Amino acid sequence: xxxxxxxxxxxxxxxxxxxxxxxxxxxxxxxxxxxxxxxxxxxxxxxxxxxxxxxxxxxxxxxxxxxxxxxxxxxxxxxxxxxxxxxxxxxxxxxxxxxxxxxxxxxxxxxxxxxxxxxxxxxxxxxxxxxxxxxxxxxxxxxxxxxxxxxxxxxxxxxxxxxxxxxxxxxxxxxxxxxxxxxxxxxxxxxxxxxxxxxxxxxxxxxxxxxxxxxxxxxxxxxxxxxxxxxxxxxxxxxxxxxxxxxxxxxxxxxxxxxxxxxxxxxxxxxxxxxxxxxxxxxxxxxxxxxxxxxxxxxxxxxxxxxxxx
Numbered sequence: 001x002x003x004x005x006x007x008x009x010x011x012x013x014x015x016x017x018x019x020x021x022x023x024x025x026x027x028x029x030x031x032x033x034x035x036x037x038x039x040x041x042x043x044x045x046x047x048x049x050x051x052x053x054x055x056x057x058x059x060x061x062x063x064x065x066x067x068x069x070x071x072x073x074x075x076x077x078x079x080x081x082x083x084x085x086x087x088x089x090x091x092x093x094x095x096x097x098x099x100x101x102x103x104x105x106x107x108x109x110x111x112x113x114x115x116x117x118x119x120x121x122x123x124x125x126x127x128x129x130x131x132x133x134x135x136x137x138x139x140x141x142x143x144x145x146x147x148x149x150x151x152x153x154x155x156x157x158x159x160x161x162x163x164x165x166x167x168x169x170x171x172x173x174x175x176x177x178x179x180x181x182x183x184x185x186x187x188x189x190x191x192x193x194x195x196x197x198x199x200x201x202x203x204x205x206x207x208x209x210x211x212x213x214x215x216x217x218x219x220x221x222x223x224x225x226x227x228x229x230x231x232x233x234x235x236x237x238x239x240x241x242x243x244x245x246x247x248x249x250x251x252x253x254x255x256x257x258x259x260x261x262x263x264x265x266x267x268x269x270x271x272x273x274x275x276x277x278x279x280x281x282x283x284x285x286x287x288x289x290x291x292x293x294x295x296x297x298x299x300x301x302x303x304x305x306x307x308x309x310x
Contacts, residue, residue: 008096008296012108013158015089018238020135021166022052022078026072026082028182028190033065041065048072051172054080057088066103069119071306073127082131086112089138097122099151103141149192153234157292160231161285167191168281171214172198174274184210211274212267223257224281229260231288238296 020286029048045063048055054071056063076083090112093100111134119127139159173185184205188194193214194205199211200217208258219221235251258281262270270277 005096005099005295007093009151009154010158010292011092012089014162015085015092015157015248016135016138017162017166019085021170022082022085022131023128023164024190025052025170027125028186029173030065030068030124032182042151048173051169052080054078066121069124073119074117074140083115088116101145102143103145104138105262107138107141140190148239153237156240157231160227161288162233163222164224164227165282165285167214167222167227168278171211172275172278193220193222196220197240204218208267210285211271214268215262225262228255240244247296251288251295254284254287254291
């Protein structure tokens with residue numbers, strides 16, 4: 001497969017997943033600001049922007065939810081925003097048009113064309129739901145109509161790495177501030193894990209069990225461990241010689257080290273320093289992305305998140 005095509009498929013997967021994950025995180029936290037009058041809006045908004053790899057608008061003394069929406073939802077120049085991700089996924093599909101199916105191209109093209117320039121405050125929840133539905137549609141088209149060859153492996157590799165990163169960011173928001181962190185029930189609902197959690201643990205969410213489920217459950221597709229394992233499987237399929245002798249492959253080494261660290265560290269220790277451990281997960285996803293870019297896409301260096309490339 002041409003490096004250009006593989007790179008575009010990798011980034012289509014990442015950007016689709018990024019739009020979905022960002023919509024879920026924003027939906028949770030902006031809803032909390034509406035429901036809890038005791039939350040300090042400025043502190044919560046600045047913390048959320050920081051977790052999402054963005055910065056507060058210059059010259060703004062008090063950051064409001066409208067500023068967060070403008071920055072992370074509709075700002076087409078901010079790599080952390082939904083609008084940027086949708087536009088970038090469409091542009092990458094255009095570059096790989098000879099291999100991207102007509103259905104996927106039309107879905108991404110339509111989604112980008114319908115992305116609003118502004119958001120009305122009372123329509124925010126509907127917008128986030130629309131983003132999640134469009135992302136699910138695009139992923140469903142790929143999964144149901146793409147041969148499990150290198151094209152699908154690169155797309156799924158990108159999705160898996162991005163989902164690892166987005167789930168880590170979602171868990172990091174649990175400790176934004178003492179007052180404004182969402183409950184574990186809210187976090188589980190935001191990533192569609194609440195019913196799956198209840199079937200697994202058969203009880204109301206506790207901090208230990210909910211964190212364990214989203215971090216370590218090998219059967220739930222949004223857990224960090226599941227996403228890392230899927231990325232490892234894709235890498236092994238793309239480059240079957242990579243792990244023939246040890247793990248000389250830098251991507252597999254980075255993913256394997258963080259997976260082992262999470263799996264063998266007591267969950268109580270992870271909970272005690274959750275933001276620190278989630279920062280480490282995000283760092284590993286950046287390292288893995290850089291290694292993939294250097295190994296398979298040496299011609300271009302397209303940034304993933306603000307501050308990701310030093």
